[in-house]
Amino acid sequence: MRLLGILLMAGLLLAATGVQADQVTLVDKGQPTAAIVIAQEPTRAAQLAAAELQWHIEQITGITMPVVKDNRVVRGTQILVGESAATVALGLHSADFKPQEYLVRVRPDVIVLMGRDKDDRQPFDYANHTTWPGWYDEQATTYAAYDFLEKLCDVRWYLPTELGICLPRRPNLAVSEIEIRRVPAMTTRDTWRGGNFPADLCGDSVTGGHPIPPLEPREMKLWWHRLRVVGGEARSANHSLYHYYELYWEPSTNPRLAQLFRGKKPEWFAQGYEGKPPQMCYTNQELIQQVIQEARDYFDRGGYPPEIRQLCNAPQGAKWGENYFAVVPMDNSSYCKCPQCQALLDAQADKQQFSSGHWSDYMFTFVNEIARGIAETHPDKQISAIAYASYAWPPRHVKVEPNVAVSMCLHTRNVYGLSLQDNDHALLDAWFQESPTRPKGVYMYFCFPALNARQQGFRCFPGFFAHSLVKEMQRYHQAGVTAITYEPSYLANGQRSALMDQLEMLIAAKMADDPTMDGNAYIDEFFTRYYGRAA
Incomplete structure (x- = not known):
């Protein structure tokens, strides 16, 4: 049979x-x-x-x-x-x-x-x-x-x-x-590359006395080529303004980089905090004009100038993409307390989940300002934003500009958190309804619970989710998603796991390429061929 x-x-x-x-x-x-x-x-x-x-x-x-x-x-x-x-x-x-x-x-x-x-x-x-x-x-x-x-x-x-x-x-x-x-169906099929696999492909989530060396770069690169997560459209978005601290708050502690300091601009930073502010003041018009100018220079020069890329927490790599410029705040929710910023808080937005719309009006008002400025001079370019944390849902009182691409940060691995999954699915549908034609991406968290394990020094069970991921990839295609990036599981010593997400990495890459693929049949084939008689 x-x-x-x-x-x-x-x-x-x-x-x-x-x-x-x-x-x-x-x-x-x-x-x-x-x-x-x-x-x-x-x-x-x-x-x-x-x-x-x-x-x-x-x-x-x-x-x-x-x-x-x-x-x-x-x-x-x-x-x-x-x-x-x-x-x-x-x-x-x-x-x-x-x-x-x-x-x-x-x-x-x-x-x-x-x-x-x-x-x-x-x-x-x-x-x-x-x-x-x-x-x-x-x-x-x-x-x-x-x-x-x-x-x-x-x-x-x-x-x-x-x-x-x-x-x-x-x-x-x-x-x-x-x-x-x-x-390929999705124009961007990408992975977060902040750390190689260990040479033994196993590694450890707990830091020990004998660190495992990283896998040879050639083997890593062969893997990515064969997986076909290279060669896609460059369309990145991540927290993009950290370098402003060393340009406009205080000089870098590195004497060479300290020379790049342009002068203190305390009014550009979040008001109402002692010491170093956790965010910018996103209603400050001078800040808005500076970011617009930085984006224009970026497109005109083909990326950030070398000196900006040297700064601590500077934008990753030379470019967010030839046609994209990322506008994303710092990775926290301690926003400016000035009256203009606080007025944009959506107090009625649901805050029951990590991904909410509490600050969506505020953040996308800022993103829109940059997008309108870029549309005037570079009408063929896009602003990259992320839908994340307290600004994950579409804003309720602000229409997002058409030249804004949005990448939704979704908890793809947390299949056992049913309310979390329901919220993510509703969020995905809301962005599709907001604009079916808007360029949309998904940033997939494969990194939990391994990130918690690494931070707290324990070994975790990885929590496999391949069959669930097949359904999620189908859902992403139906929602018009054209870009995915997955963040792999963490290990000690700055490495990433090849095994905790092994099958899921394959499913994500292959179904992003071809939505007609039978993902569940591929899973069956994987166990038969990879494990042989042990399957």
């Missing part, structure tokens, strides 16, 4: 992917009958895709398939990776593809794996991850290669390193004729 079920599932998979019965042989009895073809000056994305394709075929068959330039004569099937003279002859140009779009085409004499790539043709070294495409670089040719390996060569990546790779071992390799041309 189980065999019958497997055969039926396989038949459904073949029908769904359009795979035909005709087979194209790539390796026959341990001998290659095909070659990988790249341009004479290939993009870095095409070179990474070709290297990954070659490596995986070698793991499956034991043979090293040749990689040749497109000015060479190839006997047998050509596997065209990335744009080249050969793809141009077929009428296929990388620039004609949409952002993140890719093509997998298998025909008897030629296989095409290509997509929209950044025109970066600098030297590439498979052994040196610093020569690979950047995190947000266009690299859809790699998507084509990974889709080909997954769908047609039966490869799976369940963890970083070879420990997590499942693939067949056989002397022959043939693939079915097929054509797939598509764009």
Whole structure:
């Protein structure tokens, strides 16, 4: 009965992917009958895709398939990776593809794996991850290669390193004729990268006397590429104003950075507190004009200037995104006590949950001021805001400007907190009703309870939630969410866990890419293939 079920599932998979019965042989009895073809000056994305394709075929068959330039004569099937003279002859140009779009085409004499790539043709070294495409670089040719390996060569990546790779071992390799041309459903599929996995992939949430070294950066980066959480649209949002303390409150304690101090502006900071204020005064017009100018400079210069990025708690990385500028307050609810700010408190908003709308009118009034200023000079750009804590719900008395993208911070892992989940679902629906077309994202907290365990020095049971996450991802798609970021579970020594969120990371990345995927069937396959007879 189980065999019958497997055969039926396989038949459904073949029908769904359009795979035909005709087979194209790539390796026959341990001998290659095909070659990988790249341009004479290939993009870095095409070179990474070709290297990954070659490596995986070698793991499956034991043979090293040749990689040749497109000015060479190839006997047998050509596997065209990335744009080249050969793809141009077929009428296929990388620039004609949409952002993140890719093509997998298998025909008897030629296989095409290509997509929209950044025109970066600098030297590439498979052994040196610093020569690979950047995190947000266009690299859809790699998507084509990974889709080909997954769908047609039966490869799976369940963890970083070879420990997590499942693939067949056989002397022959043939693939079915097929054509797939598509764009990932969510334009941003991202993860919080503040800390590597431990080298043993286990680590500990309790700090001990023998810290486990981090996983090699190359293995980390391979994992993210194979998961396809790289190459998406850069669209980040996080607490964005902490650097104002060192610019306008008091000089940095670092003598070199202290030179960046621009002069004390106490009126820009939250009123009514002793010592260092916990927030800004978000109704102060001088502050508003300063943030508007900073946003304009950011867009004009392609990101923050280097000196700003050196400051403590400065914005993460060079940019929030080419088309986005984050406007997010400090991470607390101790807001300004001046009459103008207090007047915007929505005292009637429900405060029963962590995520409420108590300060939504106040915060989105400030966000709107910046958005209107940017719309005057940069009408094609967006302000990134987050819906979080006491400003999580849409404001009740303020209409959010159309050039504001909102990322909702949701407790995706807390499946046992039913009232918390109900509130998150209502919040998600409220933002959809507020504007079905507004760019919306979800920042998913995978990090609890591990963060509590790390902070308090105990070891926690991780709380698996894969089946629940399948439903949540479906819900996010229905609500028009086009961007996700997940914050992985914490470990000691600044590391993140590879195991506490292992299956959930896979589900999030794959369902963000393809909402038609049967997430529950994938979970069943994971346990069967990853654990084998132990499942």
